[in-house]
Amino acid sequence: MKRSFWIGIICAVCCLGSIPLSSAVQTASVGSTFSCTFLDSGDQGFFDSSSTHTWDQGQIDAALRALSTWDSLITSTPGRTLTVGLTWYDGANSSTLASAYSPYFYYQSNGPQQVSTLAESVWRDGGTRSGAGYDIYIQCNTAHLDSLYYGAALSAEYTGKYDFQSILTHEVGHTVGFLSLATQTGAFQVQSGNASAAYSTMLYTRYDSLLTNREGQSIVEKAGNGNTAFTLGETLSLADTGLTAYNPSTWQQGSSMAHIDSASDLDALMQYSLSPDTYHRTLTEGEMELMRSMGWNMVPEPCTSALALLGLAALTLRRRRC
């Protein structure tokens, strides 16, 4: 049975300014990149809801490993330390394991434009802008507390559980760029309050700007020219990474477009669902390339030096044959 993630990136600026920082006791840092607050039961968390579970050490450690993975892969220098609020909610009957949110901000007050999350602005672009709440929210569903695996070791035994570290690594990915403002109708979201202005306030993400159809057309440009940007089920490529976006013929709110189609990369961290006893704890090479295409500085590909070594070896062999 597969359970799908839901990503909580819905509206842009509506939550800014209304989220008081909690006085939660459990905090931790990941280098100078992240300052984490683990919101325990009763602490004010995501939007106006209080956290419904108190973090235990195994859960905290898994979360810190997830954040450390991103910190070790990204070499862009943040303009300031990013604040991360991690919270729990009771989502009984929901197959959602966790969701993430980083507030959007607009570069301009009006007009079609690419928007960034605070995480992108501060970490990728070196900005120092601050919001009223946390830069990144991660909320986890208590309904699955007993179905999660919190260990660091890749379990050799079948536990039937979902790897918490994989889930949180995935969720952070949404806040740093794996997100889309494409809509079910084959268009892009428009700025709140200006819906009637249609394209004049069309919003899209950096990720969206890299989506092309089979003819090689940018779907953002298509939308800008007044055309339907894409159809459900259409194959959409992401730059030259070999990856395609998850675009099923039936729209799945929170999953469609903002994920990598696993058919294009079986090991993708950012595929829309996770199976038990499956570990996707880091980015694939295709996803690393996509991050670079989205403007991030990433650690060099490990295979580059390996390939160079292989080349040397081949050269040596040839020389010996001569």
Ligand SMILES: [Zn+2]
């Ligand atoms: Zn997701």
